[in-house]
Amino acid sequence: MKSYFFLFLSSALTVSYCVGQELQCDVKVNMESIPSGQRDFLRNFESDLERYLNNTRFTTEDLDGEKIQCSMDIFFRTVAGENRYQAQAFVGSQRTIYVSNDPSDKVTPILRVLDDRWEFTYIPNQRMIQDDFTTDPLTDFLDFYAYLIIGLDVETYTENSGSRYFQKSLQIWTQANGSGAKDWPQSSAGYSRFGIVDELNNTKFLPFIAAFHSYHFDGVDFLATDPVQGLEKMLTAIETINQVRQRQNQPSVLVKQFFDAKYMEIADAFLRYPDRSVYDRLMAADPEHRKAYDDNRSRNQ
Numbered sequence: 001m002k003s004y005f006f007l008f009l010s011s012a013l014t015v016s017y018c019v020g021q022e023l024q025c026d027v028k029v030n031m032e033s034i035p036s037g038q039r040d041f042l043r044n045f046e047s048d049l050e051r052y053l054n055n056t057r058f059t060t061e062d063l064d065g066e067k068i069q070c071s072m073d074i075f076f077r078t079v080a081g082e083n084r085y086q087a088q089a090f091v092g093s094q095r096t097i098y099v100s101n102d103p104s105d106k107v108t109p110i111l112r113v114l115d116d117r118w119e120f121t122y123i124p125n126q127r128m129i130q131d132d133f134t135t136d137p138l139t140d141f142l143d144f145y146a147y148l149i150i151g152l153d154v155e156t157y158t159e160n161s162g163s164r165y166f167q168k169s170l171q172i173w174t175q176a177n178g179s180g181a182k183d184w185p186q187s188s189a190g191y192s193r194f195g196i197v198d199e200l201n202n203t204k205f206l207p208f209i210a211a212f213h214s215y216h217f218d219g220v221d222f223l224a225t226d227p228v229q230g231l232e233k234m235l236t237a238i239e240t241i242n243q244v245r246q247r248q249n250q251p252s253v254l255v256k257q258f259f260d261a262k263y264m265e266i267a268d269a270f271l272r273y274p275d276r277s278v279y280d281r282l283m284a285a286d287p288e289h290r291k292a293y294d295d296n297r298s299r300n301q
Contacts, residue, residue: 021057021067024068025071025072026070026071027047027049027053028071028072029045030076033077034079041124042122046074049072049142052128052142056146061154066096066103069093070093072145074087074088080119083123085120085121085122087118087120089115089118089141091111091112091115091145092109092261093152094108095107095156097221099221108216109265110149110261111148117185118183119137119181119182120141132171135175137176144169144172144173148196151165155209155213156212157216158213166201169197169200170197170201191253195254196254199253199254204247208240208254208255212237212258215234218237219234220234223269235282238285238286241255241258242284242286260288263289267292268296270282279296279297
């Protein structure tokens with residue numbers, strides 16, 4: 001595991017050739033909410049998106065041959081016009097948990113978000129091209145999440161290594177928002193694309209980035225070999241992330257996403273902690289998932 005991260009740092013500015021794609025994304029599509037007559041136009045939509053995400057080269061990094069596992073579950077909501085659709089998408093990613101330098105058979109969730117405002121045009125047999133200089137509601141959405149997934153994944157290994165990809169996601173948002181697209185707003189009552197990448201690019205959230213890295217690299221990856229150290233590092237990271245939230249004047253999209261993705265992993269991991277009062281600290285840090293922690297407090301390991 002760790003040998004890759006040194007390679008990542010040394011090659012980041014020098015590798016300019018394609019050495020393989022970064023993502024292994026599983027795309028699922030649900031079209032039950034749109035008229036049956038429209039579904040035939042979308043028969044290749046799922047495979048087209050998978051092909052684009054899995055065959056596009058988004059970086060110049062050598063990820064040591066290991067692709068990032070991710071998923072996109074797309075629910076069509078309505079037909080908004082000719083070849084134009086409104087949909088919502090659940091976007092998720094995970095990475096392998098390592099034991100020393102060896103991959104295990106376990107994974108840790110990294111990203112779990114529901115994006116409920118996506119409007120795009122899809123024409124059967126259209127060519128999908130990754131282009132940083134043009135706006136396309138279909139590929140912009142895919143590129144935005146591809147860079148977000150990659151950035152968060154590499155951040156779990158090497159602190160601050162994801163910043164260039166968070167900047168790419170923010171650039172996509174800025175360009176799409178400037179084009180007048182309705183589904184790229186700056187403000188939202190809940191989750192928003194702007195909210196998550198704005199925070200990831202904001203120096204106020206650097207303590208979050210450091211804690212996010214430590215949670216995985218110093219915490220989760222040590223649970224098999226040194227569970228005491230692993231749990232302590234995880235707990236410190238969790239409480240640091242909560243402190244980041246408390247310092248903000250408004251709810252944090254980034255912190256909410258972290259706990260939404262991690263709360264079951266956290267609740268289960270701390271079954272091994274010697275003092276069950278630790279669940280009071282977890283509930284204080286993540287009150288939205290209080291029930292999961294409270295349920296685990298009384299469970300046997």
